[in-house]
Amino acid sequence: MKARGRLATLWSLLALLAVLCGPFGGPLRAAELQSLEIITQSGVLPFTVELMRTNEEREHGLMFRKELPEGRGMLFDFQPEQNVSMWMKNTLIPLDMIFIKADGRILRIAENTQVESEKIIPSGGPVRGVLEVIAGTAKKLGIKPGDRVAHPLFEAR
Structure with missing residues (x-):
C-alpha cells in the first residue's frame, strides 16, 4: 500500500x-496583449494581439493552439527590419500572415496558409513585423498591401 x-x-x-x-x-506565461489597428480604405480595423519579441517566442508562435478568435492575432517583432521566412509546422489553425514594413505599411499578405506545413512562406522584402490572424480575415475585411498598421512597433512616416 x-x-x-x-x-x-x-x-x-x-x-x-x-x-x-x-x-x-x-x-x-501569459503573453502581453496589446491593441493594434489596421487602417484600410474602408476604415480602421481594431485587433488585440500577443507580441512575440524573443527568438523563443517567435519560434513557438501559435504552434499547438486549436483556436484563434476573430479580432485576435499574434504580432512577431523582427527588429531590425529584415527579410523573414515563416512556416506552419505544428500550427493547427489556418492563418493569414500579414508582412509589415518598419513604417507600418503592409508589404505582402500570405492568405489561408496550410496547417502543419513546412513550406517556407517568405516576406517578399524587408519587414519589421508579421501579424498572424485567422485565415480569411484579410479577404473578409478588405486588408491589402499598402494599408497601414498602427502599433508602437512601427514608425509613423
Missing part, C-alpha cells in the same frame, strides 16, 4: 509539472 501511495504522489507531481510547463519544457 505504501508503494502504491508513493507512486500516486509521483504521478501527481508529474502531472503538476506538465501543467506548469509549456510543450517545450519552458514555463507557461
Whole structure:
C-alpha cells in the first residue's frame, strides 16, 4: 500500500509539472496583449494581439493552439527590419500572415496558409513585423498591401 501511495504522489507531481510547463519544457506565461489597428480604405480595423519579441517566442508562435478568435492575432517583432521566412509546422489553425514594413505599411499578405506545413512562406522584402490572424480575415475585411498598421512597433512616416 505504501508503494502504491508513493507512486500516486509521483504521478501527481508529474502531472503538476506538465501543467506548469509549456510543450517545450519552458514555463507557461501569459503573453502581453496589446491593441493594434489596421487602417484600410474602408476604415480602421481594431485587433488585440500577443507580441512575440524573443527568438523563443517567435519560434513557438501559435504552434499547438486549436483556436484563434476573430479580432485576435499574434504580432512577431523582427527588429531590425529584415527579410523573414515563416512556416506552419505544428500550427493547427489556418492563418493569414500579414508582412509589415518598419513604417507600418503592409508589404505582402500570405492568405489561408496550410496547417502543419513546412513550406517556407517568405516576406517578399524587408519587414519589421508579421501579424498572424485567422485565415480569411484579410479577404473578409478588405486588408491589402499598402494599408497601414498602427502599433508602437512601427514608425509613423
